[in-house]
Amino acid sequence: MQARPRPVFPFSAIVAQDEMKLALVSSAVDPSIGGVLVFGDRGTGKSTAVRALAALLPPMRAVIGCRYGCDPDAPDALCEDCRERSAAGTLKSRLIPVPVVDMPLGVTEDRVVGALDLERALSAGVKAFEPGLLARANRGFLYIDEVNLLEDHLVDLLIDVAASGENLVEREGLSVRHPSRFVLIGSGNPEEGELRPQLLDRFGLSVEVKTPTELEQRIEVIKRRDAFERDKTAFIARWKKSDDALRRRIVAGRKLLPQVEVPDAVLQSAAMLCMALGTDGLRAELTLIRAARGLAAFEQALEVQVSHLRRVAPLALRHRLRRDPLDESGSSARVDRAVLETFGP
């Protein structure tokens, strides 16, 4: 159904924007961190980075013939079809690329959740379910550009599915449920509207990107962009080595992740930091620790250090702060202040 993938700008060729790269790579190492929100200026390569991430991900094993790309090694997360298959015998699987599903603008609800298969309904009068974007994104990434322009009813839907990991379809006489666990990635410009707090909360990490103001950086951005546009294949080939190396580090990080220890002292620091900032609920703390662990694994550290915590704290916490209209400083500054107060300089 999809045309051949168009060549994408290599991830390692993105100039600066280290925070954004850190967040995307961490969530690739540990998808349970729960997605990334990239908010910032126009023309800073937000979409480019997300699309580049897709090319960077190592392939995954999926059940052959499964419309939801079920993982043969995770019996708890199988869809109903795969459960039947598994009861009948062993599941055959193959390697497929990790899905990175782009939510097109103007998408209609039926294409997101899935709907009655029109073709079969019209031609044969058969009631069949045609999976939507949420099915395709299972076990992968769901990318929403201009996430703050998303229509309200789609936002509601996403909030629910992102929390439950399951898509329930009750429409047009169909009743279907299927797994839909995805890493939500959103990007947008905060000047064009705010996000609902509920949706904000579904993003594990948030990143603020700024227009580079250094001449050398800007020149480099434009030179690489130009080189890419002139000869995409050659440009991608030139960066393949760096991309491959990064991919290997992600794979190694994933492997190491289960062994990475979080010492009690670090747990305590995380709790203190969250208390100092007055974040609601445990999600902030959990995300903070997961992100620190993901980063540690990526850097091949067997134990999470406070330094890891410090680096991910702004990413994991800045979008979870209660709005304080009387505090003029931005959320990032508040997190930085709290980090300094909790851990010292």
Add this chain to the structure above:
Amino acid sequence: MSAADDASLAASLFAVDPAGIGGVCVRSPVSPARDQWLQLLRDLLPPGTPLRRIPFNIADGRLLGGLDLIATLKANRPIAESGVLAMSDRGVVVVAMAERLTPHTAACLNQVLDAGEISMSREGVSIRNSARVGIVAFDEGMSADEFVPASLRDRLAFLLDLTGMDMRTLLTPSHDAEDIARARRALSDVDMDSDVIKAVCAAALALGAGSPRVSVLALRVARASAALEGRRRLSQQDAAIAARLVLAPRATILPAPAAEPPMPESHAEPRQEPTPQTAPENSSPPDEPEPADPSRGEADQSILQVEVHTQQLEELVLAAATAAIPDGLLNQLRANAQERSSSSGGQGRAGALRNARGRGRPAGVRSGMPGSARLSVIETLRAAAPWQRVRGRGQAGDARIRVEPEDFRVTRYKQHACTLTIFAVDASGSSALNRLAEAKGAVELLLADCYIRRDQVAVIAFRGRTAELLLPPTRSLVRAKRSLASLPGGGATPLAAAIEAAVSLALLAQRRGETPTLVILSDGRANVARSGATGRDAGQADALKCAAAVRAANMISVFVDTSPRPNSLAKELARRMGAQYVALPFADARSLSKIVTAAAPENRSAALPSRPRVS
């Protein structure tokens, strides 16, 4: 070069590489000059190039594509229909009244400009089509706060202003169609030159001209210019043209002459916010020229010998752009700065026009042709089902469902009318300055509530001689904080002007189907007349007159008296306005926020947009 010559040259350059250059934003009312310009462009484009006009309120189905219903029924399988964007591949799309584009439609155009293709997933079909288009956006905005959405402007290389051109202006073509055809063939052979890249980037930074994307567009324009002139390498002239046509109209900073310290700019930018932290993020912050210049100096000192040429080029490019900044510089800088702070004309007003479209929550179905509304498939099939035998289904083994036009059911959508709370804040000397701080706090508290409900807030500040729209309708906390932080206090009390400004904004909101609520925070001691003349009597009289207009427009309004003791002037004003009068000698942000929330329409029994109110 005159503006007319620049307009012609822009048309030629755009015709060489429409998709690369992105497009042209033409600010002008409907005028012969604009028609002439479009005709010029049409003549320059190779024969057969699609050039389609689309209305600003185009439905998603037409813009992006969707299900072709008739063909689908004929073929008994879903058949996709491409939208205008896909049909305009390798051509040009003309958007009329582009200042009215919704953020959503603008985002669709942006995506197509970025990707050169359109991916559509609607109504049971998904397709991806090539769509390498250039966009001509006709901006018919009259006032300073009506603009083509900034995100779209950022992707259109040329910003032309034909406002001043009258019937007698003749656009002389700078090139003919043959030149264009030749340039198109030569385009891919033009080599980019790293000196030119550097010069253009430096000029963009020094002028505070837009995001990195704008520099990319400028370079593509330079390349088109080289191709037009039959050069294989970019020359100084090409870079200068790009700087003049692409960077200069976006300048937010007037670069200082090389030797002098860049002090004067701070005066040239009256709207610049004081705190660097809240500086607009789109363009360079006001203190930009300082880092730009020293860094250039530093870099050049070390490699002076090699880079003499580059530096000359940089200066030349910058000079070309600076020369193109017209005499009305101050106004332009102000307009650009305003655009930065208000982000865009349309975008703060998300929610406008939405009721007319097939969006929001489904609220039942009705029969009708699926045009702008969405077809409800199951309801349509259901409607068709009883008639199947009569219509001959099942005869000769034909199992197809017979659906006829009268079976069509479309989904109705309902969307909450947006609420817009307009604050008119007295920032005069007579209103104690601490009141101003409270008002700011209340607006921010309200906004924090509002964005959960998707309501909007606007702020009008009045002091001295005039009332100023400080914050155009928005839901963005970022913008609200920024504009409130920069609100100074002191001066006379032009209450009449403030009420007038608030009413006109409210009327605008009503026309868009939103429900405005007016909140005026003042001590009521008006002392400036509508004409701007000072004087207590004239000021009071005019204020009362304007207050009557609020009542006439049936607007929900609250008058918050901020004087230390309740005063009769304020009470009288409130009565004339039909406003709820609240004396708030010890107002704090939180209690003020409560009062306004209680007055908001959804908390009253009826939520009609214009309900008569008598107090």
